[in-house]
Amino acid sequence: MRAAVFGASGLLGRSVMRAFNDCDVTGTSLRRTGQGSVTVDATSSDEIQRVLDRLRPDVVVNCVGERRPEVWATAPARAHELNVDAARLIAAGARQHGARLLHISSDYVFDGRNPVYRTDAPRNPVNAYGRWKLLAEDVVRSVCPDAAILRLPVLYGPAQYAAETNLTQIARLVSAGVDAELDDVCVRYPTHADEAAEVCRWIAAAQLRGQCLGSACHWSAEQGFTKYRMAVMIGHRFGLSTEHIRAGEADAAAGDRPVDCRLDCRDLRAALGWPAHRYRTFSDEFPQMVEPWLPSSRRVSG
Numbered sequence: 001m002r003a004a005v006f007g008a009s010g011l012l013g014r015s016v017m018r019a020f021n022d023c024d025v026t027g028t029s030l031r032r033t034g035q036g037s038v039t040v041d042a043t044s045s046d047e048i049q050r051v052l053d054r055l056r057p058d059v060v061v062n063c064v065g066e067r068r069p070e071v072w073a074t075a076p077a078r079a080h081e082l083n084v085d086a087a088r089l090i091a092a093g094a095r096q097h098g099a100r101l102l103h104i105s106s107d108y109v110f111d112g113r114n115p116v117y118r119t120d121a122p123r124n125p126v127n128a129y130g131r132w133k134l135l136a137e138d139v140v141r142s143v144c145p146d147a148a149i150l151r152l153p154v155l156y157g158p159a160q161y162a163a164e165t166n167l168t169q170i171a172r173l174v175s176a177g178v179d180a181e182l183d184d185v186c187v188r189y190p191t192h193a194d195e196a197a198e199v200c201r202w203i204a205a206a207q208l209r210g211q212c213l214g215s216a217c218h219w220s221a222e223q224g225f226t227k228y229r230m231a232v233m234i235g236h237r238f239g240l241s242t243e244h245i246r247a248g249e250a251d252a253a254a255g256d257r258p259v260d261c262r263l264d265c266r267d268l269r270a271a272l273g274w275p276a277h278r279y280r281t282f283s284d285e286f287p288q289m290v291e292p293w294l295p296s297s298r299r300v301s302g
Contacts, residue, residue: 112258
């Protein structure tokens with residue numbers, strides 16, 4: 001299998017590159033490159049076409065996107081380019097080159113009012129990011145009808161900088177000892193990026209076998225937590241006080257975060273034959289993701 005991974009420098013993209021390491025895989029990134037990666041502007045049709053002409057992949061995985069809320073407000077046009085325009089151009093390139101496409105979407109296409117969400121549930125995003133992801137799904141489906149669209153929740157994993165994941169940002173707040181309020185209403189289902197990437201690898205194999213996975217697929221961890229509950233778990237695990245962290249409802253009160261977007265993943269799990277021993281649970285996995293971001297003087301082993 002020859003694979004091209006767009007957005008390979010991000011959290012999920014790096015994991016996807018590792019999951020496809022038994023293949024002839026090349027990643028693309030706008031700025032950061034490394035072994036097996038090339039520089040490509042995913043908002044440029046010419047650059048996408050050039051790299052696909054050279055790689056001739058069997059499978060294209062699109063991990064390009066802008067999820068950071070601060071960018072939604074300060075640079076919405078750029079966020080639209082990365083979430084919607086890039087999706088259209090990558091889909092067009094994949095179709096033109098006869099490659100199977102796996103497009104990464106989000107649970108934020110749902111409003112969070114009526115979980116659990118099946119793949120055919122009505123989409124009704126409540127914020128800009130969700131609306132962009134909905135538009136991206138629609139343009140991908142229009143341009144590349146046989147694409148696989150995989151909706152994922154918030155991800156965590158080996159971060160390269162503290163702001164890369166919500167989990168590491170929360171860990172920094174806990175360790176800082178400074179008064180802060182964290183939402184205790186909106187439920188997240190943090191999913192390990194490596195597990196999501198392995199699912200991508202299995203989906204790609206299924207696509208090449210000609211297996212039909214439906215118009216959209218869902219994957220998510222089962223354990224749900226608010227940001228405040230994650231902070232408490234971090235404090236308990238590492239012996240850190242959380243008295244300075246207050247439980248609040250800032251995200252819910254703002255009205256731009258869905259309260260509970262739990263995804264129904266049964267169809268994809270059955271289609272892939274996903275074995276039980278491959279599931280990663282947040283309670284088991286989060287300590288090793290958090291520990292590097294805590295001051296060494298405040299870490300407690302065991």
